[in-house]
Amino acid sequence: MSTSEPHARFSSRLPSAENGHDARSRQAARVVNLRKEYHLGGNNIVHALRGVSLDFPEGDFVAIMGQSGSGKSTLLNLLGCLDRPTSGQYFLGGQDVSRLSDYELSRVRGRLLGFIFQSYNLIPQLTVVENIQAPLFYQGRVGGKETERCVRLATMVGLRERLDHRPFQLSGGQQQRVAIARALVNNPRVILADEPTGNLDSQTGEEIMRLLEALNESGRTIIMVTHELDIAQRAKRVVVMRDGLLEAAH
Ligand SMILES: Nc1ncnc2c1ncn2[C@@H]1O[C@H](COP(=O)(O)OP(=O)(O)OP(=O)(O)O)[C@@H](O)[C@H]1O
Numbered sequence: 001m002s003t004s005e006p007h008a009r010f011s012s013r014l015p016s017a018e019n020g021h022d023a024r025s026r027q028a029a030r031v032v033n034l035r036k037e038y039h040l041g042g043n044n045i046v047h048a049l050r051g052v053s054l055d056f057p058e059g060d061f062v063a064i065m066g067q068s069g070s071g072k073s074t075l076l077n078l079l080g081c082l083d084r085p086t087s088g089q090y091f092l093g094g095q096d097v098s099r100l101s102d103y104e105l106s107r108v109r110g111r112l113l114g115f116i117f118q119s120y121n122l123i124p125q126l127t128v129v130e131n132i133q134a135p136l137f138y139q140g141r142v143g144g145k146e147t148e149r150c151v152r153l154a155t156m157v158g159l160r161e162r163l164d165h166r167p168f169q170l171s172g173g174q175q176q177r178v179a180i181a182r183a184l185v186n187n188p189r190v191i192l193a194d195e196p197t198g199n200l201d202s203q204t205g206e207e208i209m210r211l212l213e214a215l216n217e218s219g220r221t222i223i224m225v226t227h228e229l230d231i232a233q234r235a236k237r238v239v240v241m242r243d244g245l246l247e248a249a250h
């Protein structure tokens, strides 16, 4: 595996990202002074985010790094509409989603976002195709057309020969490919990934990164948390969190 090649591709993509900023391209997402407190009873309050402001232009590929406990997953969960901030604003596709009800948040999630987790989060009883299709089941979309689309997605991530396998019959990298195909099933503009290569060996991690890069090149915005510097350097930019704040904001 060559290490110079990914960096060459990394730098060759930089100019277009910068042009995007110059042209004030549309924002895929934007957070303004985002705070998150966890109240644990009595005076015990954890200030997990202490005022984070960050813009994500369309087509961005950003890696979020930082020490354990610095607030990365908290930020990603808010960006993923899995939780609401204590204060601050979150604009997704131009709409302020920071005060929506749980039901409205789940609709926004289904329409605009795709998730990839470190531990894949597949449903053990379901096959590859059924796992990819799972988000559509919840929307009552169960027809043959949908199944065909899921087979195409499985093929795209290299699992054409594994359509009827269950998660325990797949390698870690293959399971993560299923999770990526599942994240794409609603054709989201923004993909959120929390340590997508965290459980994989470096070569399999490399394959997953190539898939994420291809998705980014097709126009999707990718926001990825990682502990690994070489993985982070594959993104277009890196932001570092420290103690609930962005380091760059100091
Ligand atoms: N549900 C919760 N209730 C109370 N405190 C929480 C909760 N979730 C996170 N925290 C606290 O908020 C802070 C930020 O946690 P977070 O999970 O965002 O860190 P992280 O940067 O993702 O860390 P890691 O790299 O270990 O995954 C930590 O101090 C954590 O203990």
Ligand SMILES: [Mg+2]
Binding pocket: 072, 073, 074
């Ligand atoms: Mg975390």
